Structure formats: structure tokens, C-alpha cells
Amino acid sequence: MDIKNLLTESKARFNHNSAKAYLAEKFKSKLILAEQGGLWKADAETISLLNSFTSANLVLIDTFNSPVKVDRQQLLEKLQQTYDTTMEQWYTEWKEIENKR
Amino acid sequence: MKRGAILFAFNTEKFNYYEMAEYAAKRINHFLKLPVTIVTDEDSYPEDTEYVWDKVIKITPDKNNTRVWGTWINKGRWQAFEFTPYDETLLLDVDYIVNSSNLLKIFDFYDDFCCHNTIDFLMQPNAEQEKISHYGYNSLWATVVAFKKTNKVKNIFNCMKMVQNNYEFYMNLHSFNTGIYRNDYALTIALSIINGHLTDNRDFIPWNLLHIGSNTQIYKSNKDELDSEFTVTFDNWQRGKIRKEYITINDLDFHVMDKELYVGIIENEK
Numbered sequence: 001m002d003i004k005n006l007l008t009e010s011k012a013r014f015n016h017n018s019a020k021a022y023l024a025e026k027f028k029s030k031l032i033l034a035e036q037g038g039l040w041k042a043d044a045e046t047i048s049l050l051n052s053f054t055s056a057n058l059v060l061i062d063t064f065n066s067p068v069k070v071d072r073q074q075l076l077e078k079l080q081q082t083y084d085t086t087m088e089q090w091y092t093e094w095k096e097i098e099n100k101r
Numbered sequence: 102m103k104r105g106a107i108l109f110a111f112n113t114e115k116f117n118y119y120e121m122a123e124y125a126a127k128r129i130n131h132f133l134k135l136p137v138t139i140v141t142d143e144d145s146y147p148e149d150t151e152y153v154w155d156k157v158i159k160i161t162p163d164k165n166n167t168r169v170w171g172t173w174i175n176k177g178r179w180q181a182f183e184f185t186p187y188d189e190t191l192l193l194d195v196d197y198i199v200n201s202s203n204l205l206k207i208f209d210f211y212d213d214f215c216c217h218n219t220i221d222f223l224m225q226p227n228a229e230q231e232k233i234s235h236y237g238y239n240s241l242w243a244t245v246v247a248f249k250k251t252n253k254v255k256n257i258f259n260c261m262k263m264v265q266n267n268y269e270f271y272m273n274l275h276s277f278n279t280g281i282y283r284n285d286y287a288l289t290i291a292l293s294i295i296n297g298h299l300t301d302n303r304d305f306i307p308w309n310l311l312h313i314g315s316n317t318q319i320y321k322s323n324k325d326e327l328d329s330e331f332t333v334t335f336d337n338w339q340r341g342k343i344r345k346e347y348i349t350i351n352d353l354d355f356h357v358m359d360k361e362l363y364v365g366i367i368e369n370e371k
């Protein structure tokens with residue numbers, strides 16, 4: 001049976017909460033990246049921390065709980081880039097789901 | 102460094118695991134651009150297949166494992182270490198559907214071994230993590246394992262072999278009684294032994310393994326074999342009635358626990 005017919009005939013409802021959880025699951029993994037010998041999450045906290053320093057190098061605790069000495073500006077740029085791209089995609093897919101209301 | 106994936110597939114009286122492996126392999130080729138090796142047996146491997154494997158390894162499997170629905174040929178997974186022709190290998194279950202390039206990230210960050218230690222269920226978020234027993238370890242998952250050919254990894258797989266060969270002892274020791282051999286539990290125990298009963302976060306993939314669980318069905322949204330969109334439906338029981346709910350997903354890998362569902366996906370594309 002065609003999937004559209006199946007959904008219609010079973011009177012299936014779109015579940016926004018599950019869709020939201022699925023997007024979070026998908027995009028959280030896309031925010032993770034390996035760089036300069038550490039594993040990072042391109043989240044607001046890490047980006048803000050990198051932004052709040054001015055030194056060229058900085059020791060950060062990565063997601064494996066290991067201290068890693070990083071080139072601050074280089075890591076900041078990489079995380080910002082990943083954050084931007086991923087969050088834009090997340091937002092676009094979220095808006096599509098919102099429109100199903 | 103040569104990278105590739107390895108799959109184990111042995112047909113049973115109920116399920117054609119070879120067909121599942123071929124389906125999985127095409128998606129690995131497409132989304133991860135990796136070659137795939139299959140470990141199978143003479144009875145399962147169809148000579149008329151058009152799919153070109155990177156390598157076909159035929160062995161005589163241990164068929165001594167029975168589930169409610171019949172024989173489950175899952176023993177011998179520890180042999181992945183000796184069979185893999187790759188320097189860096191993804192060892193995947195054939196019912197794990199690769200639907201994105203996400204797994205390639207593992208090659209960027211792992212030391213020499215990596216598997217999932219956390220799970221979630223599509224349509225049933227915030228699932229409890231499985232323990233091997235009430236007061237035992239949280240279960241690790243052998244569904245997706247990435248490894249290099251190092252001494253540590255050799256020890257992990259050798260230890261899995263030891264656990265498999267002495268499974269009853271480990272069932273008693275850790276107080277679980279699944280009745281059947283599970284690679285997930287063998288891996289959990291083996292990795293714990295190798296790490297001196299300590300946990301090393303670097304051995305774990307930093308995102309959840311996503312299961313398609315009970316009361317959940319999954320269908321391809323269209324008939325294109327390599328398309329990444331799937332529709333997931335869920336039977337939500339409320340006051341004795343089923344309310345069917347659905348979402349559509351794309352660009353996300355998942356593990357289909359129910360083999361009938363997997364067969365349904367493959368059949369639907371024919």
C-alpha cells in the first residue's frame with residue numbers, strides 16, 4: 001500500500017512532539033565535531049567561552065573530559081561555522097514541522 | 102589507511118539475512134562511500150547476485166543459538182577482527198540502516214575502538230537505558246562498532262570470544278538470564294574486562310543509537326532504494342484504543358529491531 005493511503009486510511013496524526021525529539025536527536029549529533037585533537041560540541045556554551053578569551057591558545061575540556069590545548073581563534077571559527085550551518089538546517093526543518101499544525 | 106565496513110549475514114529458516122545485508126551494503130556504499138565485506142556461509146550466498154562485494158568470506162557458522170522465532174546465527178562476531186581486510190573497520194548489524202554520512206565522523210575522533218553506550222527510540226523518546234541485569238552494567242551495543250587493528254582491539258575481540266565460549270558462567274556472574282547469546286552483552290563484559298572494569302568515554306560514540314522499537318512501524322516514503330526519507334508510525338494506546346501517529350525522518354541512521362519490518366521495507370521497494 002502507498003504510504004499516503006496508509007496514513008489516510010489509518011487516520012494517523014502527525015506527532016509534533018516526536019518530530020521535535022527526532023530533530024533534536026538528529027541535529028545534536030551534527031553539532032559534534034573533532035578538531036585539534038579533541039571532540040567538541042558546537043553549542044552556545046563552548047562558543048561563548050572561546051569568545052570570552054583573548055589569548056591565542058587556550059586549554060579546554062573536550063567532550064571526552066580530556067584537557068586539550070587549542071588555537072582559540074581557529075576552533076572558534078570552526079565551531080561557529082558548524083553551529084551556523086547546523087542550526088539553519090534545524091530551523092528550516094522545524095519550520096516545516098510547525099507548518100503542519 | 103583503508104577503510105571499509107564488514108557485515109555478518111547467515112540465513113535462517115525464517116529470515117533472509119543475506120538480502121538484508123545486500124540492502125544495508127548498498128546504503129553504506131551510497132551514504133558512506135565505503136567498500137563492504139560480507140561474512141556469510143555457502144547456504145546463504147546466492148551465486149546469481151548482481152551486487153559486487155568488496156570481499157566475500159564464507160565460513161561455517163555456529164548455529165547453536167535459538168530465539169522464540171527460530172535459530173539466530175549471531176555467534177562468532179569476534180572474528181571481525183581477523184576477517185576484516187581494512188585498517189579501519191565499521192562492523193555493522195545488517196538491520197542497521199545507514200541513512201546519512203554521520204558514521205564517517207567516528208573516523209575523525211576515535212582512538213581505536215568505539216561503540217554505542219546509549220540508545221533512544223524513535224517515537225518513544227527518553228527511553229530507559231538497558232542494563233544487563235538489575236544491578237549490572239549498562240548494556241553496550243554491538244550494532245555499530247568502529248575499530249582499528251591494534252593490540253587493545255585484538256584483546257577486546259578475543260575477550261568477546263572468551264565470553265561467548267563461557268556465556269553461562271558470565272550469565273551467572275552478572276545475573277542475567279536471556280537464554281540466548283547476545284553480542285551486546287558479550288561486548289559489554291569484554292570491554293569492561295579490557296578496561297580494568299573502568300569506563301573510558303573515548304570508547305563510546307557520542308550520540309544515541311536509535312532503535313525502531315515496539316508498536317512502531319517504518320516505511321520508505323517512496324520507492325527509490327537510496328532515498329533517505331522514511332515515514333515512522335506509532336500505535337499509541339489510549340483508553341483501549343489505538344491512536345496512530347506518524348512522523349517523517351530523513352538523514353538519520355536507525356536500527357530496525359523487528360526483522361519483519363525490515364523485510365517489509367526491502368519488499369516494498371521491489
